[in-house]
Amino acid sequence: MxxxxxxxxxxxxxxxxxxxxxxxxxxxxxxxxxxxxxxxxxxxxxxxxxxxxxxxxxxxxxxxxxxxTKAGKTTAAKIVRKHNVLKSFLADILGIETRIAQQAACKAEHTLGPEVITKLLRFIDFVTKENRNGYNLTGKFKKFCEKK
Amino acid sequence: MxxxxxxxxxxxxxxxxxxxxxxxxxxxxxxxxxxxxxxxxxxxxxxxxxxxxxxxxxxxxxxxxxxxTKAGKTTAAKIVRKHNVLKSFLADILGIETRIAQQAACKAEHTLGPEVITKLLRFIDFVTKENRNGYNLTGKFKKFCEKK
DNA sequence: TTGAAAAGTTAGGCTGAACTAACTATATTA
DNA sequence: TAATATAGTTAGTTCAGCCTAACTTTTCAA
The missing domain is CATH 1.10.10.10 (Winged helix-like DNA-binding domain superfamily/Winged helix DNA-binding domain)
Structure with a gap:
Protein backbone atom coordinates (compact mmCIF):
# COMPACT_ATOMS: atom_id res chain seq x y z
CA MET A 1 0.00 0.00 0.00
CA THR A 69 6.53 -0.40 -13.75
CA LYS A 70 3.65 -1.88 -15.70
CA ALA A 71 1.32 0.76 -14.23
CA GLY A 72 3.92 3.43 -14.96
CA LYS A 73 4.09 2.42 -18.61
CA THR A 74 0.32 2.49 -18.94
CA THR A 75 0.03 5.90 -17.34
CA ALA A 76 2.92 7.33 -19.29
CA ALA A 77 1.51 6.01 -22.55
CA LYS A 78 -1.75 7.81 -21.85
CA ILE A 79 0.06 11.07 -21.27
CA VAL A 80 2.13 10.66 -24.40
CA ARG A 81 -0.98 9.88 -26.39
CA LYS A 82 -2.64 13.05 -25.13
CA HIS A 83 0.43 14.98 -26.08
CA ASN A 84 0.48 13.57 -29.58
CA VAL A 85 -3.20 14.08 -30.25
CA LEU A 86 -2.92 17.67 -29.14
CA LYS A 87 0.21 18.35 -31.07
CA SER A 88 -1.23 16.79 -34.17
CA PHE A 89 -4.33 18.96 -33.94
CA LEU A 90 -2.35 22.12 -33.40
CA ALA A 91 0.25 21.47 -36.06
CA ASP A 92 -1.59 19.49 -38.73
CA ILE A 93 -5.01 21.08 -38.58
CA LEU A 94 -4.50 24.55 -37.20
CA GLY A 95 -1.18 24.81 -39.01
CA ILE A 96 0.74 26.05 -36.01
CA GLU A 97 4.51 25.96 -36.26
CA THR A 98 5.88 22.63 -35.00
CA ARG A 99 7.99 24.08 -32.21
CA ILE A 100 5.12 26.12 -30.82
CA ALA A 101 2.65 23.27 -31.19
CA GLN A 102 5.09 21.06 -29.30
CA GLN A 103 5.41 23.54 -26.45
CA ALA A 104 1.69 24.17 -26.24
CA ALA A 105 0.97 20.43 -26.18
CA CYS A 106 3.45 20.00 -23.32
CA LYS A 107 1.51 22.39 -21.17
CA ALA A 108 -2.07 21.71 -22.17
CA GLU A 109 -1.70 17.94 -21.99
CA HIS A 110 -1.95 18.15 -18.21
CA THR A 111 -5.18 20.08 -18.18
CA LEU A 112 -7.38 18.42 -20.78
CA GLY A 113 -9.59 15.54 -19.75
CA PRO A 114 -10.44 12.39 -21.68
CA GLU A 115 -13.63 13.83 -23.21
CA VAL A 116 -11.68 16.58 -24.91
CA ILE A 117 -8.88 14.33 -26.09
CA THR A 118 -11.30 11.75 -27.45
CA LYS A 119 -13.24 14.37 -29.37
CA LEU A 120 -10.07 15.95 -30.66
CA LEU A 121 -8.84 12.63 -31.95
CA ARG A 122 -12.21 12.03 -33.57
CA PHE A 123 -11.98 15.44 -35.17
CA ILE A 124 -8.56 14.68 -36.59
CA ASP A 125 -9.95 11.46 -38.06
CA PHE A 126 -12.88 13.37 -39.47
CA VAL A 127 -10.69 15.95 -41.14
CA THR A 128 -8.43 13.25 -42.53
CA LYS A 129 -11.43 11.49 -44.01
CA GLU A 130 -12.78 14.70 -45.50
CA ASN A 131 -9.39 15.47 -47.01
CA ARG A 132 -9.33 12.01 -48.56
CA ASN A 133 -12.84 12.43 -49.89
CA GLY A 134 -11.88 15.48 -51.87
CA TYR A 135 -12.93 18.20 -49.47
CA ASN A 136 -9.56 19.68 -48.59
CA LEU A 137 -10.42 21.24 -45.27
CA THR A 138 -6.86 21.82 -44.12
CA GLY A 139 -5.95 23.47 -47.37
CA LYS A 140 -9.04 25.66 -47.31
CA PHE A 141 -8.34 26.75 -43.79
CA LYS A 142 -4.79 27.59 -44.69
CA LYS A 143 -5.99 29.78 -47.55
CA PHE A 144 -8.54 31.34 -45.24
CA CYS A 145 -5.75 32.24 -42.84
CA GLU A 146 -3.56 33.75 -45.52
CA LYS A 147 -6.00 36.21 -46.98
CA LYS A 148 -6.84 39.37 -45.04
CA MET B 1 7.73 50.35 -9.25
CA THR B 69 -6.88 49.14 -12.67
CA LYS B 70 -6.64 49.98 -16.34
CA ALA B 71 -3.89 47.40 -16.75
CA GLY B 72 -5.93 44.93 -14.74
CA LYS B 73 -8.90 45.35 -17.03
CA THR B 74 -6.78 44.85 -20.10
CA THR B 75 -5.14 41.74 -18.73
CA ALA B 76 -8.40 40.29 -17.45
CA ALA B 77 -10.10 40.94 -20.76
CA LYS B 78 -7.38 38.95 -22.52
CA ILE B 79 -7.87 36.03 -20.18
CA VAL B 80 -11.63 36.11 -20.59
CA ARG B 81 -11.26 36.25 -24.34
CA LYS B 82 -9.01 33.19 -24.28
CA HIS B 83 -11.54 31.44 -22.14
CA ASN B 84 -14.38 32.23 -24.50
CA VAL B 85 -12.53 31.27 -27.65
CA LEU B 86 -11.57 27.98 -26.12
CA LYS B 87 -14.99 27.25 -24.78
CA SER B 88 -16.59 28.11 -28.07
CA PHE B 89 -14.27 25.77 -29.91
CA LEU B 90 -14.84 22.93 -27.49
CA ALA B 91 -18.59 23.31 -27.26
CA ASP B 92 -19.64 24.63 -30.66
CA ILE B 93 -17.23 22.80 -32.92
CA LEU B 94 -16.20 19.69 -31.05
CA GLY B 95 -19.69 19.40 -29.58
CA ILE B 96 -18.49 18.86 -26.04
CA GLU B 97 -21.08 19.25 -23.31
CA THR B 98 -21.25 22.84 -22.07
CA ARG B 99 -20.33 22.10 -18.50
CA ILE B 100 -17.26 20.07 -19.47
CA ALA B 101 -16.22 22.60 -22.10
CA GLN B 102 -16.48 25.30 -19.47
CA GLN B 103 -14.30 23.40 -17.03
CA ALA B 104 -11.73 22.49 -19.65
CA ALA B 105 -11.55 26.09 -20.83
CA CYS B 106 -10.93 27.24 -17.25
CA LYS B 107 -7.85 25.10 -17.01
CA ALA B 108 -6.42 25.28 -20.48
CA GLU B 109 -6.81 29.03 -20.77
CA HIS B 110 -3.72 29.46 -18.62
CA THR B 111 -1.49 27.33 -20.76
CA LEU B 112 -2.25 28.34 -24.32
CA GLY B 113 -0.29 31.16 -25.88
CA PRO B 114 -1.50 33.83 -28.30
CA GLU B 115 -0.56 31.87 -31.43
CA VAL B 116 -2.88 29.05 -30.50
CA ILE B 117 -5.75 31.29 -29.46
CA THR B 118 -5.47 33.38 -32.59
CA LYS B 119 -5.52 30.31 -34.80
CA LEU B 120 -8.37 28.80 -32.88
CA LEU B 121 -10.43 31.93 -33.30
CA ARG B 122 -9.60 31.95 -36.98
CA PHE B 123 -10.70 28.35 -37.18
CA ILE B 124 -14.02 29.13 -35.55
CA ASP B 125 -14.54 31.92 -38.09
CA PHE B 126 -13.63 29.56 -40.87
CA VAL B 127 -16.09 26.91 -39.76
CA THR B 128 -18.81 29.52 -39.34
CA LYS B 129 -18.21 30.73 -42.86
CA GLU B 130 -18.25 27.21 -44.27
CA ASN B 131 -21.47 26.49 -42.44
CA ARG B 132 -23.02 29.60 -43.94
CA ASN B 133 -21.78 28.68 -47.39
CA GLY B 134 -23.66 25.42 -47.32
CA TYR B 135 -20.92 23.08 -46.18
CA ASN B 136 -22.22 22.06 -42.77
CA LEU B 137 -18.98 21.03 -41.16
CA THR B 138 -20.26 20.96 -37.61
CA GLY B 139 -23.22 18.84 -38.58
CA LYS B 140 -21.07 16.46 -40.55
CA PHE B 141 -18.69 16.05 -37.66
CA LYS B 142 -21.56 15.38 -35.33
CA LYS B 143 -22.82 12.63 -37.63
CA PHE B 144 -19.30 11.27 -37.92
CA CYS B 145 -19.12 11.04 -34.13
CA GLU B 146 -22.44 9.26 -33.83
CA LYS B 147 -21.85 6.43 -36.23
CA LYS B 148 -19.51 3.52 -35.32
C1' DT C 1 -26.83 54.35 18.53
C1' DT C 2 -25.10 50.27 19.79
C1' DG C 3 -24.11 45.59 19.57
C1' DA C 4 -24.40 41.31 16.95
C1' DA C 5 -23.60 39.38 12.37
C1' DA C 6 -21.00 39.59 8.30
C1' DA C 7 -16.87 40.64 5.96
C1' DG C 8 -12.10 40.96 5.93
C1' DT C 9 -7.31 40.45 7.84
C1' DT C 10 -3.45 38.44 10.37
C1' DA C 11 -0.75 34.85 12.15
C1' DG C 12 0.90 30.54 11.73
C1' DG C 13 1.14 26.08 9.52
C1' DC C 14 1.28 22.68 5.67
C1' DT C 15 2.49 20.84 1.06
C1' DG C 16 4.63 20.54 -3.41
C1' DA C 17 8.12 21.78 -6.21
C1' DA C 18 11.97 23.85 -7.02
C1' DC C 19 16.91 25.38 -5.70
C1' DT C 20 22.17 25.15 -3.86
C1' DA C 21 25.90 23.12 -1.44
C1' DA C 22 27.99 19.43 0.36
C1' DC C 23 28.30 14.77 0.57
C1' DT C 24 28.49 9.66 -1.19
C1' DA C 25 28.60 6.17 -4.56
C1' DT C 26 29.90 4.46 -9.05
C1' DA C 27 32.63 4.40 -13.26
C1' DT C 28 36.61 5.22 -15.84
C1' DT C 29 41.17 5.51 -17.07
C1' DA C 30 46.08 6.15 -16.39
C1' DT D 1 43.94 -0.65 -8.72
C1' DA D 2 43.88 3.87 -7.07
C1' DA D 3 42.66 8.63 -8.14
C1' DT D 4 39.61 11.30 -10.27
C1' DA D 5 35.57 12.49 -12.78
C1' DT D 6 30.70 11.76 -13.15
C1' DA D 7 26.30 10.63 -11.28
C1' DG D 8 23.23 10.64 -7.62
C1' DT D 9 21.66 11.77 -2.80
C1' DT D 10 20.87 14.43 1.41
C1' DA D 11 20.13 18.44 4.01
C1' DG D 12 18.47 22.67 4.30
C1' DT D 13 16.17 26.79 2.09
C1' DT D 14 12.75 29.31 -0.53
C1' DC D 15 8.41 30.39 -2.56
C1' DA D 16 3.56 30.04 -3.98
C1' DG D 17 -0.85 28.71 -2.61
C1' DC D 18 -3.63 26.99 0.12
C1' DC D 19 -5.68 26.16 4.91
C1' DT D 20 -7.72 27.20 9.99
C1' DA D 21 -8.31 29.94 14.00
C1' DA D 22 -8.45 34.09 16.06
C1' DC D 23 -8.75 38.74 15.59
C1' DT D 24 -10.48 43.44 13.63
C1' DT D 25 -13.42 46.26 10.97
C1' DT D 26 -17.71 47.39 8.87
C1' DT D 27 -22.61 47.07 8.35
C1' DC D 28 -27.22 46.91 9.67
C1' DA D 29 -31.26 46.43 12.29
C1' DA D 30 -33.59 46.64 16.88
Whole structure:
Protein backbone atom coordinates (compact mmCIF):
# COMPACT_ATOMS: atom_id res chain seq x y z
CA MET A 1 0.00 0.00 0.00
CA UNK A 2 2.72 2.40 -0.93
CA UNK A 3 0.48 4.30 -3.31
CA UNK A 4 -0.46 7.51 -1.55
CA UNK A 5 -2.88 8.86 -4.14
CA UNK A 6 -3.84 8.18 -7.67
CA UNK A 7 -3.91 11.60 -9.26
CA UNK A 8 -0.62 12.86 -10.61
CA UNK A 9 0.44 16.49 -10.51
CA UNK A 10 1.41 18.17 -13.76
CA UNK A 11 4.97 18.06 -12.56
CA UNK A 12 4.98 14.32 -11.90
CA UNK A 13 3.32 13.72 -15.25
CA UNK A 14 6.20 15.56 -16.84
CA UNK A 15 8.72 13.35 -15.08
CA UNK A 16 6.86 10.21 -16.07
CA UNK A 17 6.65 11.33 -19.66
CA UNK A 18 10.34 12.15 -19.75
CA UNK A 19 11.23 8.76 -18.35
CA UNK A 20 8.97 7.08 -20.88
CA UNK A 21 10.61 8.89 -23.75
CA UNK A 22 14.16 8.36 -22.50
CA UNK A 23 13.49 4.69 -21.90
CA UNK A 24 11.92 4.22 -25.30
CA UNK A 25 15.19 2.94 -26.75
CA UNK A 26 17.47 1.90 -23.92
CA UNK A 27 14.67 0.77 -21.58
CA UNK A 28 16.25 2.67 -18.70
CA UNK A 29 16.43 6.35 -17.89
CA UNK A 30 19.31 8.09 -16.16
CA UNK A 31 18.68 10.77 -13.55
CA UNK A 32 20.98 13.16 -15.26
CA UNK A 33 19.13 12.88 -18.55
CA UNK A 34 15.77 13.38 -16.88
CA UNK A 35 17.17 16.49 -15.24
CA UNK A 36 18.42 17.79 -18.57
CA UNK A 37 15.21 16.99 -20.42
CA UNK A 38 13.11 18.88 -17.93
CA UNK A 39 15.67 21.61 -17.16
CA UNK A 40 15.62 20.79 -13.52
CA UNK A 41 18.29 20.05 -10.92
CA UNK A 42 19.38 16.50 -10.18
CA UNK A 43 18.09 16.92 -6.65
CA UNK A 44 14.63 17.64 -7.95
CA UNK A 45 14.75 14.46 -10.00
CA UNK A 46 15.62 12.43 -6.92
CA UNK A 47 12.60 13.90 -5.17
CA UNK A 48 10.30 13.15 -8.06
CA UNK A 49 11.59 9.58 -8.37
CA UNK A 50 10.77 8.98 -4.73
CA UNK A 51 7.26 10.28 -5.28
CA UNK A 52 6.79 8.14 -8.38
CA UNK A 53 8.13 5.08 -6.61
CA UNK A 54 5.68 5.76 -3.82
CA UNK A 55 2.90 5.64 -6.38
CA UNK A 56 4.39 2.44 -7.79
CA UNK A 57 4.96 3.93 -11.20
CA UNK A 58 8.74 3.48 -11.33
CA UNK A 59 11.22 0.93 -10.08
CA UNK A 60 13.76 2.93 -8.25
CA UNK A 61 16.54 2.38 -5.78
CA UNK A 62 19.06 5.03 -4.79
CA UNK A 63 22.01 4.89 -7.20
CA UNK A 64 20.18 2.34 -9.32
CA UNK A 65 18.64 2.51 -12.77
CA UNK A 66 15.15 3.80 -13.28
CA UNK A 67 12.57 1.78 -15.14
CA UNK A 68 8.83 2.09 -15.41
CA THR A 69 6.53 -0.40 -13.75
CA LYS A 70 3.65 -1.88 -15.70
CA ALA A 71 1.32 0.76 -14.23
CA GLY A 72 3.92 3.43 -14.96
CA LYS A 73 4.09 2.42 -18.61
CA THR A 74 0.32 2.49 -18.94
CA THR A 75 0.03 5.90 -17.34
CA ALA A 76 2.92 7.33 -19.29
CA ALA A 77 1.51 6.01 -22.55
CA LYS A 78 -1.75 7.81 -21.85
CA ILE A 79 0.06 11.07 -21.27
CA VAL A 80 2.13 10.66 -24.40
CA ARG A 81 -0.98 9.88 -26.39
CA LYS A 82 -2.64 13.05 -25.13
CA HIS A 83 0.43 14.98 -26.08
CA ASN A 84 0.48 13.57 -29.58
CA VAL A 85 -3.20 14.08 -30.25
CA LEU A 86 -2.92 17.67 -29.14
CA LYS A 87 0.21 18.35 -31.07
CA SER A 88 -1.23 16.79 -34.17
CA PHE A 89 -4.33 18.96 -33.94
CA LEU A 90 -2.35 22.12 -33.40
CA ALA A 91 0.25 21.47 -36.06
CA ASP A 92 -1.59 19.49 -38.73
CA ILE A 93 -5.01 21.08 -38.58
CA LEU A 94 -4.50 24.55 -37.20
CA GLY A 95 -1.18 24.81 -39.01
CA ILE A 96 0.74 26.05 -36.01
CA GLU A 97 4.51 25.96 -36.26
CA THR A 98 5.88 22.63 -35.00
CA ARG A 99 7.99 24.08 -32.21
CA ILE A 100 5.12 26.12 -30.82
CA ALA A 101 2.65 23.27 -31.19
CA GLN A 102 5.09 21.06 -29.30
CA GLN A 103 5.41 23.54 -26.45
CA ALA A 104 1.69 24.17 -26.24
CA ALA A 105 0.97 20.43 -26.18
CA CYS A 106 3.45 20.00 -23.32
CA LYS A 107 1.51 22.39 -21.17
CA ALA A 108 -2.07 21.71 -22.17
CA GLU A 109 -1.70 17.94 -21.99
CA HIS A 110 -1.95 18.15 -18.21
CA THR A 111 -5.18 20.08 -18.18
CA LEU A 112 -7.38 18.42 -20.78
CA GLY A 113 -9.59 15.54 -19.75
CA PRO A 114 -10.44 12.39 -21.68
CA GLU A 115 -13.63 13.83 -23.21
CA VAL A 116 -11.68 16.58 -24.91
CA ILE A 117 -8.88 14.33 -26.09
CA THR A 118 -11.30 11.75 -27.45
CA LYS A 119 -13.24 14.37 -29.37
CA LEU A 120 -10.07 15.95 -30.66
CA LEU A 121 -8.84 12.63 -31.95
CA ARG A 122 -12.21 12.03 -33.57
CA PHE A 123 -11.98 15.44 -35.17
CA ILE A 124 -8.56 14.68 -36.59
CA ASP A 125 -9.95 11.46 -38.06
CA PHE A 126 -12.88 13.37 -39.47
CA VAL A 127 -10.69 15.95 -41.14
CA THR A 128 -8.43 13.25 -42.53
CA LYS A 129 -11.43 11.49 -44.01
CA GLU A 130 -12.78 14.70 -45.50
CA ASN A 131 -9.39 15.47 -47.01
CA ARG A 132 -9.33 12.01 -48.56
CA ASN A 133 -12.84 12.43 -49.89
CA GLY A 134 -11.88 15.48 -51.87
CA TYR A 135 -12.93 18.20 -49.47
CA ASN A 136 -9.56 19.68 -48.59
CA LEU A 137 -10.42 21.24 -45.27
CA THR A 138 -6.86 21.82 -44.12
CA GLY A 139 -5.95 23.47 -47.37
CA LYS A 140 -9.04 25.66 -47.31
CA PHE A 141 -8.34 26.75 -43.79
CA LYS A 142 -4.79 27.59 -44.69
CA LYS A 143 -5.99 29.78 -47.55
CA PHE A 144 -8.54 31.34 -45.24
CA CYS A 145 -5.75 32.24 -42.84
CA GLU A 146 -3.56 33.75 -45.52
CA LYS A 147 -6.00 36.21 -46.98
CA LYS A 148 -6.84 39.37 -45.04
CA MET B 1 7.73 50.35 -9.25
CA UNK B 2 5.62 48.01 -7.21
CA UNK B 3 5.32 45.55 -10.04
CA UNK B 4 7.52 42.61 -9.13
CA UNK B 5 7.13 40.62 -12.33
CA UNK B 6 4.94 40.68 -15.34
CA UNK B 7 3.96 37.06 -15.77
CA UNK B 8 0.91 35.92 -13.85
CA UNK B 9 0.54 32.48 -12.34
CA UNK B 10 -2.47 30.40 -13.28
CA UNK B 11 -3.83 31.06 -9.84
CA UNK B 12 -3.55 34.84 -10.08
CA UNK B 13 -5.10 34.72 -13.52
CA UNK B 14 -8.05 32.94 -11.97
CA UNK B 15 -8.45 35.63 -9.34
CA UNK B 16 -8.21 38.37 -11.93
CA UNK B 17 -10.77 36.67 -14.12
CA UNK B 18 -13.15 36.21 -11.20
CA UNK B 19 -12.83 39.87 -10.25
CA UNK B 20 -13.46 40.89 -13.84
CA UNK B 21 -16.59 38.80 -14.03
CA UNK B 22 -17.91 39.88 -10.66
CA UNK B 23 -17.26 43.51 -11.44
CA UNK B 24 -18.93 43.30 -14.84
CA UNK B 25 -22.19 44.62 -13.44
CA UNK B 26 -21.50 46.32 -10.13
CA UNK B 27 -18.00 47.54 -11.03
CA UNK B 28 -16.68 46.29 -7.72
CA UNK B 29 -15.92 42.83 -6.42
CA UNK B 30 -16.35 41.69 -2.85
CA UNK B 31 -13.75 39.41 -1.24
CA UNK B 32 -16.38 36.99 -0.11
CA UNK B 33 -17.76 36.56 -3.62
CA UNK B 34 -14.30 36.02 -5.05
CA UNK B 35 -13.73 33.36 -2.43
CA UNK B 36 -17.01 31.66 -3.29
CA UNK B 37 -16.44 31.83 -7.03
CA UNK B 38 -13.06 30.19 -6.74
CA UNK B 39 -13.95 27.88 -3.85
CA UNK B 40 -11.16 29.26 -1.78
CA UNK B 41 -10.93 30.70 1.75
CA UNK B 42 -11.27 34.40 2.40
CA UNK B 43 -7.70 34.43 3.67
CA UNK B 44 -6.45 33.17 0.33
CA UNK B 45 -8.29 35.97 -1.41
CA UNK B 46 -6.58 38.54 0.80
CA UNK B 47 -3.22 37.08 -0.18
CA UNK B 48 -4.05 37.13 -3.86
CA UNK B 49 -5.31 40.70 -3.69
CA UNK B 50 -2.01 41.80 -2.19
CA UNK B 51 -0.15 40.09 -5.00
CA UNK B 52 -2.38 41.64 -7.65
CA UNK B 53 -2.03 45.07 -6.07
CA UNK B 54 1.72 44.61 -6.11
CA UNK B 55 1.48 44.05 -9.84
CA UNK B 56 -0.75 47.10 -10.14
CA UNK B 57 -3.65 45.15 -11.53
CA UNK B 58 -6.17 45.95 -8.80
CA UNK B 59 -6.91 48.91 -6.58
CA UNK B 60 -6.98 47.48 -3.15
CA UNK B 61 -6.86 48.70 0.40
CA UNK B 62 -7.55 46.49 3.41
CA UNK B 63 -11.28 46.53 4.15
CA UNK B 64 -11.90 48.54 1.00
CA UNK B 65 -13.57 47.72 -2.28
CA UNK B 66 -11.71 45.97 -5.03
CA UNK B 67 -11.64 47.39 -8.52
CA UNK B 68 -9.45 46.66 -11.50
CA THR B 69 -6.88 49.14 -12.67
CA LYS B 70 -6.64 49.98 -16.34
CA ALA B 71 -3.89 47.40 -16.75
CA GLY B 72 -5.93 44.93 -14.74
CA LYS B 73 -8.90 45.35 -17.03
CA THR B 74 -6.78 44.85 -20.10
CA THR B 75 -5.14 41.74 -18.73
CA ALA B 76 -8.40 40.29 -17.45
CA ALA B 77 -10.10 40.94 -20.76
CA LYS B 78 -7.38 38.95 -22.52
CA ILE B 79 -7.87 36.03 -20.18
CA VAL B 80 -11.63 36.11 -20.59
CA ARG B 81 -11.26 36.25 -24.34
CA LYS B 82 -9.01 33.19 -24.28
CA HIS B 83 -11.54 31.44 -22.14
CA ASN B 84 -14.38 32.23 -24.50
CA VAL B 85 -12.53 31.27 -27.65
CA LEU B 86 -11.57 27.98 -26.12
CA LYS B 87 -14.99 27.25 -24.78
CA SER B 88 -16.59 28.11 -28.07
CA PHE B 89 -14.27 25.77 -29.91
CA LEU B 90 -14.84 22.93 -27.49
CA ALA B 91 -18.59 23.31 -27.26
CA ASP B 92 -19.64 24.63 -30.66
CA ILE B 93 -17.23 22.80 -32.92
CA LEU B 94 -16.20 19.69 -31.05
CA GLY B 95 -19.69 19.40 -29.58
CA ILE B 96 -18.49 18.86 -26.04
CA GLU B 97 -21.08 19.25 -23.31
CA THR B 98 -21.25 22.84 -22.07
CA ARG B 99 -20.33 22.10 -18.50
CA ILE B 100 -17.26 20.07 -19.47
CA ALA B 101 -16.22 22.60 -22.10
CA GLN B 102 -16.48 25.30 -19.47
CA GLN B 103 -14.30 23.40 -17.03
CA ALA B 104 -11.73 22.49 -19.65
CA ALA B 105 -11.55 26.09 -20.83
CA CYS B 106 -10.93 27.24 -17.25
CA LYS B 107 -7.85 25.10 -17.01
CA ALA B 108 -6.42 25.28 -20.48
CA GLU B 109 -6.81 29.03 -20.77
CA HIS B 110 -3.72 29.46 -18.62
CA THR B 111 -1.49 27.33 -20.76
CA LEU B 112 -2.25 28.34 -24.32
CA GLY B 113 -0.29 31.16 -25.88
CA PRO B 114 -1.50 33.83 -28.30
CA GLU B 115 -0.56 31.87 -31.43
CA VAL B 116 -2.88 29.05 -30.50
CA ILE B 117 -5.75 31.29 -29.46
CA THR B 118 -5.47 33.38 -32.59
CA LYS B 119 -5.52 30.31 -34.80
CA LEU B 120 -8.37 28.80 -32.88
CA LEU B 121 -10.43 31.93 -33.30
CA ARG B 122 -9.60 31.95 -36.98
CA PHE B 123 -10.70 28.35 -37.18
CA ILE B 124 -14.02 29.13 -35.55
CA ASP B 125 -14.54 31.92 -38.09
CA PHE B 126 -13.63 29.56 -40.87
CA VAL B 127 -16.09 26.91 -39.76
CA THR B 128 -18.81 29.52 -39.34
CA LYS B 129 -18.21 30.73 -42.86
CA GLU B 130 -18.25 27.21 -44.27
CA ASN B 131 -21.47 26.49 -42.44
CA ARG B 132 -23.02 29.60 -43.94
CA ASN B 133 -21.78 28.68 -47.39
CA GLY B 134 -23.66 25.42 -47.32
CA TYR B 135 -20.92 23.08 -46.18
CA ASN B 136 -22.22 22.06 -42.77
CA LEU B 137 -18.98 21.03 -41.16
CA THR B 138 -20.26 20.96 -37.61
CA GLY B 139 -23.22 18.84 -38.58
CA LYS B 140 -21.07 16.46 -40.55
CA PHE B 141 -18.69 16.05 -37.66
CA LYS B 142 -21.56 15.38 -35.33
CA LYS B 143 -22.82 12.63 -37.63
CA PHE B 144 -19.30 11.27 -37.92
CA CYS B 145 -19.12 11.04 -34.13
CA GLU B 146 -22.44 9.26 -33.83
CA LYS B 147 -21.85 6.43 -36.23
CA LYS B 148 -19.51 3.52 -35.32
C1' DT C 1 -26.83 54.35 18.53
C1' DT C 2 -25.10 50.27 19.79
C1' DG C 3 -24.11 45.59 19.57
C1' DA C 4 -24.40 41.31 16.95
C1' DA C 5 -23.60 39.38 12.37
C1' DA C 6 -21.00 39.59 8.30
C1' DA C 7 -16.87 40.64 5.96
C1' DG C 8 -12.10 40.96 5.93
C1' DT C 9 -7.31 40.45 7.84
C1' DT C 10 -3.45 38.44 10.37
C1' DA C 11 -0.75 34.85 12.15
C1' DG C 12 0.90 30.54 11.73
C1' DG C 13 1.14 26.08 9.52
C1' DC C 14 1.28 22.68 5.67
C1' DT C 15 2.49 20.84 1.06
C1' DG C 16 4.63 20.54 -3.41
C1' DA C 17 8.12 21.78 -6.21
C1' DA C 18 11.97 23.85 -7.02
C1' DC C 19 16.91 25.38 -5.70
C1' DT C 20 22.17 25.15 -3.86
C1' DA C 21 25.90 23.12 -1.44
C1' DA C 22 27.99 19.43 0.36
C1' DC C 23 28.30 14.77 0.57
C1' DT C 24 28.49 9.66 -1.19
C1' DA C 25 28.60 6.17 -4.56
C1' DT C 26 29.90 4.46 -9.05
C1' DA C 27 32.63 4.40 -13.26
C1' DT C 28 36.61 5.22 -15.84
C1' DT C 29 41.17 5.51 -17.07
C1' DA C 30 46.08 6.15 -16.39
C1' DT D 1 43.94 -0.65 -8.72
C1' DA D 2 43.88 3.87 -7.07
C1' DA D 3 42.66 8.63 -8.14
C1' DT D 4 39.61 11.30 -10.27
C1' DA D 5 35.57 12.49 -12.78
C1' DT D 6 30.70 11.76 -13.15
C1' DA D 7 26.30 10.63 -11.28
C1' DG D 8 23.23 10.64 -7.62
C1' DT D 9 21.66 11.77 -2.80
C1' DT D 10 20.87 14.43 1.41
C1' DA D 11 20.13 18.44 4.01
C1' DG D 12 18.47 22.67 4.30
C1' DT D 13 16.17 26.79 2.09
C1' DT D 14 12.75 29.31 -0.53
C1' DC D 15 8.41 30.39 -2.56
C1' DA D 16 3.56 30.04 -3.98
C1' DG D 17 -0.85 28.71 -2.61
C1' DC D 18 -3.63 26.99 0.12
C1' DC D 19 -5.68 26.16 4.91
C1' DT D 20 -7.72 27.20 9.99
C1' DA D 21 -8.31 29.94 14.00
C1' DA D 22 -8.45 34.09 16.06
C1' DC D 23 -8.75 38.74 15.59
C1' DT D 24 -10.48 43.44 13.63
C1' DT D 25 -13.42 46.26 10.97
C1' DT D 26 -17.71 47.39 8.87
C1' DT D 27 -22.61 47.07 8.35
C1' DC D 28 -27.22 46.91 9.67
C1' DA D 29 -31.26 46.43 12.29
C1' DA D 30 -33.59 46.64 16.88
Missing amino acids: ANTKNKLSASLEDYLEAIFNLASDSDIARSKDIAETLSVSKASVTGALRALKDKELVNYKPYGFVTL | ANTKNKLSASLEDYLEAIFNLASDSDIARSKDIAETLSVSKASVTGALRALKDKELVNYKPYGFVTL
